[in-house]
Amino acid sequence: MARGPVAIDRGAIWPGLAVLALVLALVLGPLALVLAQAGGAGAITAADWAAVRFTLWQAALSAGLSTVLAVPVARALARRRFAGRAALVTALGAPFILPVIVAVLGLLALFGRAGILGRALTALGLPPVPIYGLQGVLVAHLFLNLPLAVRMILNGWAAIPPERFRLAAALGLAPRDVARLIERPMLRATLPGVALSIFLVCLTSFTVILIMGGGPRATSLGLAIYQAFRLEFALGHAASLAALQLALGLAATGAGLMVLRPAAFGAGRGLASLAPPADPKWLARIADALAIALLALFLALPVGLAALAGLAHLPGLEAEVLRAGARSMVIALAASALATAGALLAGQAIAHLPARSGRLADAAAMLALGVSPLVIGTGAFLAIRPFADPVRLALPVTLLANALMAFPFALRILAPDLAALRADYGRLSQSLGLTGRARLRLVTLPRLRRPLAFAAGLSAALSMGDLGVITLFSDPAQATLPALLYQRMGQYRMDEAYGISALLMGLSFGLFWAFDRMGRKDADA
């Protein structure tokens, strides 16, 4: 990394630091307000610590498994070309952006007692798949996160300048040597960030752990926070637990970033990206085909089953639902713009800061993943109430919360490329006197089109799924699609709920797909 010799470009740093300050304020401000309202923190109990242990254990397992399993699939996808590959790569975003309850029902339609597998086993006289328990939590977290991990690692492969593979081919390197000299350093740079993101997502997992966990053996910190807020009205206890969750997230981020090293391949000449050499041995071919097929099945079956359940009820949806859909789209696009622009600025600042302060800034940014929606919602309510009617600001609050939640993902997607850009083009830009906006327009944006589009698409789709932070001041007249989904489910109207979820899946995936297309035009990822 050529950090030292290049003078610090202040223009690249200040806007990003301002974004980071805002993120910190949005994460810590609500917590401080809740604490102030409670009049002090509450004690953490023995049951809470048990929940912490289980939460950390399942998050570590989920992150480790997802990352390890993602590597062979990503490698297979990177080095093989086949019909439908582009569609599969785009579809990798699908599970991650499903509303959790929809994803869980889809998974159970496959693995559950009444699911396809379960019924097949019962017909054979065998017991159903033992899906409930730690294994169920892991399967669900794999389903939600493995595709994202594959996608992020695949981006790492695509970012290797094609000259390196050509040189390897010219030198007659065997696949094993390519792996050692080119692919392993890339994985070394990418995997810690991937594992960290998944760990943080699973740290705050709530619905998945309860439903798939099968009972109180699987109790999460998220449940303890919910209980303190909503059933015990113990704000002090709730604030302590939320602070603990943030601290755990921060510690994990610290550890993750310590081992994170940017790859240093040097700049390419911007040639069309090249697939790594495909191992011609038949064993390797079969292994690759198997990895891809298994992932495709693991993805397509639950998603397809979840979509099917709702398709029939789509035509019957009322105008109210369609209005909510439009509202959710607007929020998603705005939140995506905020999150992506913020992540670009913050990522640029992080890449330009000296290594240690850069890591500190990066950790601060990732804090947003450990935040509790209940804290955000309560904090926003407390902040707004003295000045205005919170209901009037319900949608802006939702937008901001969604942008905040998507921000760390966008940052993780952009960070490796921004670091590489700084290392490869930093000196050239500086010697040409390219700074600020000109540099953004001429260097950063063109080189980053692919990850930017991916980040924007993912942020938009994530925002469609909504955080549901405004339960304290929800207004049915301006409900979002996920809010309507839960409202219908709560009133026996399951058919409508499935219809809404199909619409939600369609819109989320449509947004994701549209952005992703923009990034991959005349380039194959």
Place this chain on the structure above:
Amino acid sequence: MMKSLMIAGLLAAAPLAALAEEKPVLTVYTYDSFTADWGPGPAVEKAFEATCDCDLRYVTAGDAAALLSRVLLEGQNTKADVVLGLDTNLTEQALKSGLFAPHGETSARFNLPVAWDDPVFVPYDWGYFAFVYDKTKVKSVPASFEELGKSDLKIVIEDPRSSSPGLGLLMWVKAAYGDRAPEIWKALAHNIVTVAPGWSEAYGLFLKGEADMVLSYTTSPAYHVFAEKDDSKAAAPFREGHYLQIEVAARTATTQQPALADRFLAFMTGPEFQKLIPETNWMYPAVTPAGGLPAEFQALIRPEKALLLPAAEAAALRDKATEEWRAALSQ
């Protein structure tokens, strides 16, 4: 010319504005499904405004627990005149806050399975918790928790730490079995497929076929008959009796419209409000309307014994009962 026209316009509009301001506003806090198009809210608003010469305004929160959270956060500054939608699991916390005031005399004669003389909270609907099943799939229906525990039937329940029905089930077992509760839970452990965060998730899992029975209400089958012409669902009557959930409203201590708030509470127990309840909230009305209950309610089971722990006692028992539940199911 323009100016004088505008002034004339303003003068003409002034009396109207004054008239609108004179109408007192009654602010009712409730959960959002109450005010949905298919909920009772819109019809209630129209009917009450026709008699009160006032403006009824709803302020909503996502669910009953969020509703109480909001009122507790607002404290003395709350704009609520009436809070509608708390259930018997939440009333103790609400009472202790001191934010609610005794209601004026109501002449309502409640059709609740238990005597009700709470000075603060006025019930508007109620239901029995029950295990609901599919008649076409479950042939031998358990008639008690003990029989359920001995059977191989699979059930989905709600977590008492995140949902009101879950807490209701906890109190049901406690009210029926007292110190034997841990034993009952241990016997049920092998029946429980999973514990859902809330009623919606549990009921969704049941409808998807993940379990033979789900903890819901005796009134649940009525919805399927009414909306889906499906009479395959039924609730299992349990010998030890069924625990009650009662939904209530109360007026706040800080209301500037105490008389109007009392009038609303009286209206709430009257026929115009009560006749809306069965087919919007899928619960029993607190006061059976003159025309009786809708047809789909006639076939429902009517438990012989109703169980309900006094709110203060249930609140005091909660931590211990939750711990017993957790310990029994964690083995």
